[in-house]
Amino acid sequence: MDRVRVGLVGGGPWARTVHAPGIASHPGTELAAVWTRRPDVAAELAAEFGARSYTDLEVLLDAVDAVAFAVPPQVQGRLALFAAAAGKHLICEKPLAGTVDDARAVVEAVERAGVHSTMVLTMRHAPAVRDWLAEMPQEPAGPDTVAFARWVSGSLLGGPYCTSPWRAEEGALSDLGPHVIDLLDAAVGPVVEVPWARYEEPDLWRFGLLHSGGAQSTVTLSMRVPVDPSEIDFTVLGGAGRHRLAGRGADAPICYAALLDELVAAVDGSxxxxxxxxxxxxxxxxxxxxxxxxxG
Structure with missing residues (x-):
């Protein structure tokens, strides 16, 4: 089939460094359109990657098969409803929306429209992470297993994402938390409870997760610790064996390409x-x- 025509909504650092080049370079996708709230930014980004810029999102939707979002969650939650209703496949960032209710509305809109969707949970598409998960037992780990996850960075102290208002307001829990919870859930079994959680200023989150087979995991997150590069570590110990994963597993462009592989295969039926x-x-x-x- 022809390449999937993708419209990019958003023009910030993540859109410029991951979404746009990833879509433009993938053999199964075409970066066909760009829209941002600032027309000059959309025009500049579109010109760089051979796409067309739009000032009207509804007109963009008529020109694409799928929409990739690189906007704050509260904006994504609203715009994804329109894209799904227009029959467009979705590439969504996390958090999915500004609130759980708004996220649920996106899920309902996707189900009504019968379109495909994918979340940009980049770590899960890294070859090293997939290999690490493949080492785990197929059944949920039992109460004789514990897991630990640590993701500590200084990305809110400087760099391209430190000026992002929603990241500054919500911190590591909303930005890093989905990646970490998703990976622990996949590694030792579905999360069924959050037994405890602690927060300390300016951005230190520590919490525990209980998994369906009885395993427990402990998480530490921060984006305001002066370290570079980030410290990322996942460890599983006990009855499920001894398994350690250090780092992201691969850089974001490699992971994003694997994400697009899956979406394109779903769209073309393969x-x-x-x-x-x-x-x-x-x-x-x-x-x-x-x-x-x-x-609390």
């Missing part, structure tokens, strides 16, 4: 729907809010 879809995004957002509620 592969199953992406497993990490907006339903997964809703589930992760519910768990992030459960952590926030456990803090």
């Amino acid at each position: 592969g199953p729907p992406p497993a990490l879809d907006v339903t997964r995004g809703l589930w992760l957002q519910e768990l992030v809010e459960a952590v926030r509620a456990a803090v």
Whole structure:
């Protein structure tokens, strides 16, 4: 089939360094259109990657098969409803929306429209991460297993993402939390409870997760610790064996290309729907809010 025509909504650093070049270089996709709230930014980005810029989002939707979002969650949650209703496949960032209710509305819109969707959970598409998960037992780990996850960075102290208002306001829990919870859920079994959580200023989150087979995991997150590069570590110990994963597994462009592989295969009928879809995004957002509620 022809390449999937993708419209990019957003023009910030992540759109410029991951979405746009990833879509433009993938053999199964074409970066056909760009829209941002600032027409000059859209025009500049579109020109760089051989796309067309649009000032009207509804007109953009008529010109594409799929929409990739690189905007704040509250904006994505609104615009994804229109894109799904227009029959467009979705590439969504996390968090899926500004609230759990808005995220649920996106899931319902995708289900009504019968379109495909995928969440940009980049780590899960890294070859090293996939190999690490393949080492795990197929059944959920039992109460004789514990897991630990640590993701500590200084990305809110400087760099391209430190000026992002929603990241500055919500911190590591909303930005890093979905990645970490998703990976622990996949490694030792579905999360069924958040037994405890602690938060300390300026941005230190610590919480526990209980998994369906009885395994427990402990998470530490921060984006305001002066370290470079980030410290990322996942460890599983006990009855499930001894398994350690250090780092992201691969850089974002490699992971994004694998994500597009899955979406293109689903769209052309040669592969199953992406497993990490907006339903997964809703589930992760519910768990992030459960952590926030456990803090009190």
